[in-house]
Amino acid sequence: MKIYNTLTKTKEPFIPLITDRVGMYVCGITPYDSCHVGHARCYVAFDVIRRYLEYSGYVVTHIQNFTDIDDKIINRARERNVSPSKLSKQYEDEYFTCMDSLGIKRADEYPKVTKHIPEIIEFVQVLINKGHAYVLGGSVYFEVSSFPEYGKLSGRRVEDLLAGARVEVDEQKRHPADFALWKNAKPEEPSWDSPWGKGRPGWHIECSAMSQKYLGNTFDIHGGGQDLIFPHHENEIAQSEGYTGQQFAKYWIHNGFVTVHKEKMSKSLGNFFVLKEALSQYHPQIVRLFLLTTHYRSPMDFSPDKLDMTKASLERVYNLTDKLREMGCFGFDMEESIDRDNVMKHHPYPEAYKCVQVIQKTEERFKAAMDDDFNFPEALAVIHELITVTNKLISLLDAIDVSSVADNEATAIVAAGKQCLKYSACLLTQLAENVLGIRVQRERLGQGCNGQKTLTDGLMQLIIDLRQTARETKNFQMADIIRDRLKALGVTLEDTAEGTRWK
RNA sequence: GGCGAUGUAGCCAAGUGGUAAGGCAGAGGUCUGCAAAACCUUUAUCCCCAGUUCGAAUCUGGGCAUCGCCUCCA
Known part of the structure; x- marks a missing residue:
């Protein structure tokens, strides 16, 4: 298996x-607002990777944080006159509703920041003790110059950052690139006691502290959206490696953005x-499949007509x-699908045997695609070819009844063919469903989450209309049968x- | 200004040295009471220019275009 590592910019x-074990930390959301499709892409991607x-064959330990205290949460909570904890809880719940679907x-x-304040304080204290951080007016800053490797993930140099002139220039900091580990509390802000006075954690420190707690000083995979590479992940590396003196994460995986009209989907652009709205209009399975049609590192453009195309392919x-x-x-x-090869070799339709051969290679090809830096689209192509060839085999087996083969031979061949079809079903379940997370049994794709209700309403109206036609033509026998049959189904x-009306 | 990504058929999208996967849409055909589904056939020389090579979408150089990060952001 090869993975593209942002740290080395190569597939490794x-x-x-540890053999057979994987520790994976994926940066979660700051729950101050609803998730958008970009979040879904990230978490679907890491779900498939997991x-x-x-x-x-790996036992995966998957950790994902909620940054549940932060400027955005505080501000939003103030706007709505609710507590930060209530606000974050609301959006955490919404997150799970969407992602579960x-x-x-x-x-x-x-893990949540607010539940790990002691760990964070300890982490900051160690950084101070080791000379990587300094206290300033009740806040604590990481001193970037103390970590010579700063910039190794994002490929940036501190001097270049300054040239950009977009670094917030805090008059107090020793260097503009230094960033807050601990923020001095402003009046009426949530705060915790610390050796430096009342305050709260800075943005990046929680991931360093919590990943260390749950996965150790060094772990295998750290992931998130590409926009987290700088400064978030760069800063995490500085903090964690400054603390431990050991490598932080071995493999850095970053997913590409979802765009709208080729522009990054973001709150500030309003695009x-x-x-949850996308999921109410399009069945979650359509959205999930759509998110797998592009390689996870490439940008992908979101639009309703593309979801319609995906819907057709799911059908x-x-x-x-x-x-x-x-x-x-x-x-x-x-x-249970043994011996198909041997029997099918002597199938009177050589085409059928070719189908079987393609089916047999499916898993190997699927693995090859996924082993190559999780090539979702390639893996999907393999699934689609499996579908085509399975359909073809069904057609060929249907045709055998009218063939001139001896009865007993035809029976054996059909039985072998059936074994192949069972094998196809296994493959669909194992690869498409268990790995890609695309449930292969039919779902009503009509109208997203509301599909079931809308369909039922529509069907009931149809039945009622048909029955009304029967009544109008005095075909009361039919009308009564319909009513009785519905009654038996619990519909009155x-x-x-x-x-x-019906109920 | 610094760093980086992308440009493949009507649309979406793999492929990173040996003569273009897959899906959607379209066309023709088979099957079918009709339709649907399915099957068969069919639809590109890979942004432009130059170079390396026996051979490049795939490597190098130069353009053009689009986008991203450098500020909160999956």
Whole structure:
């Protein structure tokens, strides 16, 4: 398995610190507002990465933080006249609602800043003791010049940062690039006691302190959006490596942005799609699949018509799994599809044997794609080819009934073919569903989360209209049958002067 | 100003030295009472220019275009 490492800007063989175990820290959200589609991309991407690592035999420890105290939360809470903790809780809940619907597996821990103040204070104190930080007016700053490797992740030099002239120039700091580890409390702000007075953690310190607590000084994978490379992750490295003197994360994985009309989706540009709204219009499975159609490091442009294309391709999956389910092909283990190769070799249709060969290579090709820096689109292509060839095999097996093969031979061949179809079903379940997280059994894709209700309403209206037609043509027998059958299903019809209603 | 990314068919998107995966859309055909699904056939020489090479979308140099980070941001 190879992973593109932002730190080295190359694809590197993945070698975990401990055989068969992977520690992965993914930067979570600051819960002060609703998630947008960009968040979904990030967490879907790392969900698939996590699933693939598990599929590959690793035991993964996945940690993802909530930065639940910060300027943005304080300000927003003040605007709404609620407590910061209540505000952050609201958006944490919303986060889980959205991500659960997308089929994202829960991380092992979701540590919060406010629950780790002692660890953070200790971390800051060590940095001061080691000469990496200094106290200034109740705040504590990291001294960038004390960490010569500063800039190694983002490829920046401190001198260049100054040339940009966009670094906030704090009159007090020793150097403009120094950043806050601990912020002196302003009046009426949430604060905690510390050796430097009342205050709260700076932005980057929580990830250093909490990743260390849950994953140790050095761990395998640290991930997040590309916009976190600088300054967030750069600063994390400075803090953590300044503290431990050891390498922080071995592999840095960063996902690309979601754009709208080619521009980054962001709060400040106001061009973002709120995730929960996107999910109410498009089924979460469509959104999830869409997010996998582009390599995780490339930018991807979001637009409704692209989701429509994705929806069509997902229907294609269901069209096949409908057939496989009707044929009783699901629910078997890989091992049960034995001997298909031998029998199919003598299939009277050589085309069928070719199908089998393609099916047999699916898993290997899927792995090759995913092993190459998690190439989601390539892996999806493999799945689509599996679907095509499985459909083809079904067609060929259908045709065998009318062939001139001897009965007993035809039976054996059809049985072998069926084994192949079971194998296809296994592959779809294991690869598409378990690894990519695309559920392969048909779901109503109609109208996002509201689809079920809308469909039911529509169907009921259709039945009522048909029954009304029967009543108008005096076909009361049919009308009564409809009413009785619905009653048996727990649906009651009421004919009123205003029309028929159901409950 | 510094650093970086991208430019492949109508649309989306893989491929990073040997003559272009896959999906969506389109066209023709098979099947079908009709439709749908499925199957078959079909739709590109890879932004431009120069160079390296037997051979480049794939490497080098130069353009053009778009975008990102350097300020909160997945």
